[in-house]
Amino acid sequence: MDTRPLGVQAYRRLWVGQAISHIGVGATVVAVGQQVWELTQSSFWVGLLGMANLVPLIVFGLWGGAVADAVDRRKLLIAGSVVAWAATLLILVQALLDLRNIWLVFGAVALNATGFAITGPTRGAIIPRILERELVPAANALNSLVYSIGAVAGPMVGAVMLASGGFAAAYAVDALLFTGSLYAALRLPSLPPLGEVSRPGARAVLAGLSFIARSPVLLMSFVVDIIAMVFAMPRALFPELSADRFGGSMIALGWMTSAMAIGAVAGALFSGWVGRVSRQGVALVVVIAVWGLAVAAAGLAHELWLVVTFMAVGGVADVVSSVWRQSILQLYAPDEMRGRLQGAFMVVVAGGPRLGDLRAGATATAFGLSGAWVGGGIACMVTVLVVGLSVAGFRNFRAHQPTQAPDRPAPETG
Template sequence: MGFGDFVRRHTADTRPLAIPAYRRLWAGQGVSFIGFQLTSVAVSAQIYDVTKSSFWVGMLGPANLIPLIVFGLWGGAIADAVDRRRLLLVGALIAWAGTLALLVQAALGSTSVGLLLATVAVHATGFAITGPTRGAIIPRLVPADLIPAANTLNFLVGGLGTVIGPLLGGIVLAQSGFAAAYLIDALLFGAGFYAAVRLPRLEPIGEVTRPGLRSVVDGLRYVSGHPVVLMSFVVDLIAMAFALPRALFPEIVDERFGGSLVAFGWLSASIAIGSVLGGVLSGWVGRVRRQGLALTYVIAAWGLTVAAAGLADQLWLMVALLAFGGAADLVSAVWRQTILQTHAPDDMRGRMQGVFMVVVAGGPRLGDLRAGGTASWFGATWAWVGGGLACAVAVVAVGLAVPAFRKYRPLARSV
């Protein structure tokens, strides 16, 4: 095998970028996601700065989770019934309004934690609408055989944003404060909005169900009736709710690294660094056939790596271990997203992506709540380590117990 063949087999498949509409959506998402992550880091640091409490940082979990559940499911149902381009624009504007509100509060020197959490909820509402809509758009832009590659590229650019955003956040917060971070996010928003404006009209095809409670219930019934789809959500919830240590970063940095905002930025970016490396070296991902079994083992590796990182005292080692876990998480995310996009028909994809958004974005919020709450009882270190170990044990027990998931092999589906 020559060097060129090795590169093609083991690095990311970039063929979807040859499609102009997808390329613009991908690039716009990448730029705007840097700002999104910058705001996430700034809000977390701001709340800890005001309260000096991991519990209140953990309360960002429910502040994000409630809008994600309500508007993620509802937004997914709407995405199956309306022009997806228009819905993407509406959700983006709501998220942008949340960012501007955070900017105004920071500029005025507000220290109201309740107001901050309420504004975060508005921001999460916009994200809950755009997430499932964007996921449902992708199978309309690229052919079915390129969907895994398109998902990998999406997660790769998202990972880049999650690396650059927190690292930039550490610098911006140290040099210029919270308002500057929110201002940068507000400016970077324009790239994603432009990409959405340039999309073609994406009217619904197939059977159109009026968006509402009934259509949401139909989507949930579809999930419950397909064990492979259901288990793809369950294992992700286990991974994030048990093992994600994000809410503990400010306290750990305060205890081990003297409160360094640069160290906080590195920890916040560490998981995404691994996601980027995993995405770059993802050529093999689409060739794995036993995806259910592979998902189980990959998520177990994530939990064990997180636990090991919680015991490390050196910043570089913590970052390296969390990066390894981030690579595992990227691989599992690609498989889970591809299962949904190829398993469901187009008239159900918006709702499937809505559930996906609730789980993918809501799981980490549950993880924040779990981490902050257990840290109040057992301390940050044991909340971190215990969560990682519990994740590894639980995902193996659950993943291997469902034969349909354990034996799952993907089948091609036409768009």
């Protein structure tokens, strides 16, 4: 793994802060899904958590990306981090008071998504500002490792806290560890906008979306990720699978929630080869097809170790896909549009799994657990092969050849 970006102090602080805070995020993910399941006994309601996340992600992700192009990105990162921390404290308080109010849980989740929608594109736009261009792909692999370690350790910690101290204990871990991310943001240097500044608003957002729409490579990199997450993400089904096949074990739930990230850690640790792949369009289609096949196989398994193994294979495919897609976007975009394009990217990356949660919960209600899980994985594999290989510009894209970016409309300055 290429660790050169860690030699840059500002990036190293961000990386360490994210590594610490994402363990707490993972603990909350497993705890909030289990809390909603216990309150409702319905995978559909667990799936609706995706919508509580999705709406703020779309609205504030696109808006936050536009703001990130117009203000000091350090200050915006701090503001978004405070919002997310406040949401974590709110969900902790409701658990301590044992309010058992499903709408309060959903409200806290939506507030947390708002904070994430602001910090996500801002942090992505900061990376190319604090690192040399040649280090950006390596930084994205390191970021994937951080997210994956958090997604492995966090649910395991959350499962232990649930078993020993209940929901409040799991949420308290998140509230405590989030301070690592906030500290890293506070220690960043000032990062004022470069070039012409577009006034944040609908016109700036539309300019960013138009830039994506006029680039087949960028557009299809978004489309194939949406296919992967919406069709095949089985996360909302984990509590039901744990109850049906593993006696409702919290440890089984923790293993299933961590399984993808276990594979992602392995994929990120051995990611040095990823930057040497030239035909990244075809490669993205292949790894997403592997993801769908692995999910389908996991849905057919009745042993916990097999479920974890197949989902880990899917995690390897997912992290490789993520590194390619993020690097294409960051290096393709001019700095004055990076915030907006990162906002759109974050909406897709974070919003896709939430739509997948809704899809999984709804189809499980209609067709049963196996039909929703296995059918989704097969549908992902078939759809991404058909759609991804049908666009010549994406199919023939090579990472190491110069790419002509589409012309940008004149900004609305202020």
